[in-house]
Amino acid sequence: MQIATVLGLGAAALMGLTAEVHAQAAYPNDSVKIIVPFGAGSVTDSLARVLSEKLGSMWKQNVIVENRPGLPGTTSVAKAQADGYTLMVTSNGHVIAKTINKNVQFDPVADFAGITRLVEVPFVMIVPPTLPAKTFQEFIALAKKEPGKHNFSSAGVASTTFLAAETLRQAAGLELVHVPFKGVPEAVTAVLRGDVSFYFSPIPDATSQAEGGKVRMLAITTPTRSKDVPDVPTIAEAGVPSFKYSSWFGLMAPKGTPKEVIDKINADVREVLKMPDVIERLATLGSLPSPNSPAEFNALIKSDEQAYAALLAKAGVQAK
Numbered sequence: 001m002q003i004a005t006v007l008g009l010g011a012a013a014l015m016g017l018t019a020e021v022h023a024q025a026a027y028p029n030d031s032v033k034i035i036v037p038f039g040a041g042s043v044t045d046s047l048a049r050v051l052s053e054k055l056g057s058m059w060k061q062n063v064i065v066e067n068r069p070g071l072p073g074t075t076s077v078a079k080a081q082a083d084g085y086t087l088m089v090t091s092n093g094h095v096i097a098k099t100i101n102k103n104v105q106f107d108p109v110a111d112f113a114g115i116t117r118l119v120e121v122p123f124v125m126i127v128p129p130t131l132p133a134k135t136f137q138e139f140i141a142l143a144k145k146e147p148g149k150h151n152f153s154s155a156g157v158a159s160t161t162f163l164a165a166e167t168l169r170q171a172a173g174l175e176l177v178h179v180p181f182k183g184v185p186e187a188v189t190a191v192l193r194g195d196v197s198f199y200f201s202p203i204p205d206a207t208s209q210a211e212g213g214k215v216r217m218l219a220i221t222t223p224t225r226s227k228d229v230p231d232v233p234t235i236a237e238a239g240v241p242s243f244k245y246s247s248w249f250g251l252m253a254p255k256g257t258p259k260e261v262i263d264k265i266n267a268d269v270r271e272v273l274k275m276p277d278v279i280e281r282l283a284t285l286g287s288l289p290s291p292n293s294p295a296e297f298n299a300l301i302k303s304d305e306q307a308y309a310a311l312l313a314k315a316g317v318q319a320k
Contacts, residue, residue, distance in 0.1 A: 027084055027261050031062040035088045037073035042184075043202070043285050047118055047249055048089040050281055054272040071097065071104060078106035082113075082256035084265065089118070092248045093158040095305040099312055100157055102319045109305055114297035115251040116266045118273070119287035122222045123164050123200035123247060124207075124232060126215040130194050136219040136238040139198070140172055147175035150197040153187035156180050157317060160247040161187065163308060164200040164221055166315050168235065171243040191215055202286030203228050221245050248290070250297060262294050 034052060038044040048065045056063040068076060073088075074097065080086035097108045106112075125136065133139035143150045152169075154162035157180060169176045179196050181187040188205070190196045192214050200221065201209070207229060209215040219235045220226055221243075235243040251269060253262065272278055273289040282289060292300070 027264055028059050028061050030085060031064060032059070032084070033086050034063060034065050035073050035077050035086065036065060036067050037069060037071070037088065037090055037094075038067065039069050039183075040067050043121065043287065044089055044091055044249055046285055047282075047287070050278055051089065051118075051251070051269065051272060054275065054278065055268060058268055058272070071101065074108075075105045077252070077254060078111040080254050082254040082258075084253060084257050084261035086254065087115070087265070088112075088252045089249060090252065091160050092246075092250075092304055092308075093160055093163065094252075095301055096158060096163075096308045096312060098319075099305075099309045100317060100319055109302050111255050112252045112301075113255050113257045113262055114294055114301050115253055115262055116269055116291045116294065117248050117250045117297050117300065118269070118289070118291065119249050119282055119285075120290045121160070121202055121247045121249065121285075121287050122220055122226055123161070123245075124203055124220050124229060125168075125198050125218045125235070126191055126201050126206050126209065127198045127218055128191055128194040128196075129213060129216055131197060131216070133218070134216070136233060136235065139218055140174070140239055143172075143174045143176065143197075148177065150174075151177035151179050153179050153181055153190040153196040153199045155184045155187050156182065157312075161200045163311070164245050164247060165198070166311060167245045168240065168243060170311065170314060172240045204284060204286045221247070248300070249287070250301075266291070266294055 034048045036045050036048045045067060052063040052065045074090065074094065077086055077088040095108050098104050127133065127139065133142045152165045154165060156162065162178065162180065179190065181190065187199055188201065191199045203226060206215070206217050210217050217229060217232050219238050220229060220232045222234055223236065225232065225234060270291045273291050279289060
């Protein structure tokens with residue numbers, strides 16, 4: 001009786017393990033959700049929808065994008081079952097969630113498994129045409145001559161636009177005032193009206209505004225010049241050699257998601273990011289495909305959390 005029970009339990013355990021292995025090998029065999037902790041129409045949302053369309057066709061399963069703006073969306077992913085059927089597309093602003101929020105219910109590093117960085121987004125520093133500074137060097141000189149007089153807009157403290165501007169402020173040793181807005185449109189409008197001195201914008205939006213004479217482009221955040229705006233110098237070459245900033249968007253899953261599943265998603269996403277129509281679509285968003293391995297992405301998430309925590313501490317930003 002006891003032997004039979006033990007054998008029965010052993011067989012059940014073996015069957016369960018076999019089923020789990022089979023499920024992983026057959027992934028995905030059900031609908032997959034991609035949570036976007038931002039509103040519809042954002043770069044993050046657009047990236048998720050590109051993945052949804054292509055992965056859905058590749059996997060022959062429904063890949064559904066759900067917009068759950070703010071911490072509730074990210075929290076839902078952290079607490080989701082770690083089986084690969086709940087994923088998240090987010091920005092590098094994700095890594096500072098715990099740094100700026102006292103009551104956050106997740107750890108941006110420990111509670112997530114990085115799958116891959118999807119894209120990097122170069123930013124162009126745009127200024128109102130009424131600003132006396134015509135070049136980046138002239139802006140730096142002006143800001144140092146008039147400490148505390150100049151300001152910059154962003155889409156909020158957790159945004160990539162703020163992190164880029166704060167990185168510049170500290171690297172150049174400037175006294176600048178941060179003016180946060182609830183979103184990108186409002187932050188851009190502040191520049192157009194001349195209410196702020198500058199804003200960091202993706203290339204397509206920056207060039208569109210510049211061609212209309214509504215803004216001037218002074219410098220770009222990338223290590224080398226962009227072929228899309230070859231006349232715009234990098235911040236490093238234009239006078240702040242210590243400036244280094246990369247804005248990225250990536251794909252994550254809950255901690256504990258099986259390695260086999262993570263690796264499959266990584267491989268399939270890499271294929272998607274090679275597709276000519278996807279590359280063209282990403283270009284309209286000002287995004288450059290830049291996938292990496294899960295190990296590399298997890299290392300990036302961890303290093304960025306540490307770097308930005310130090311950046312925010314120096315900026316005097318405290319958790320609320």
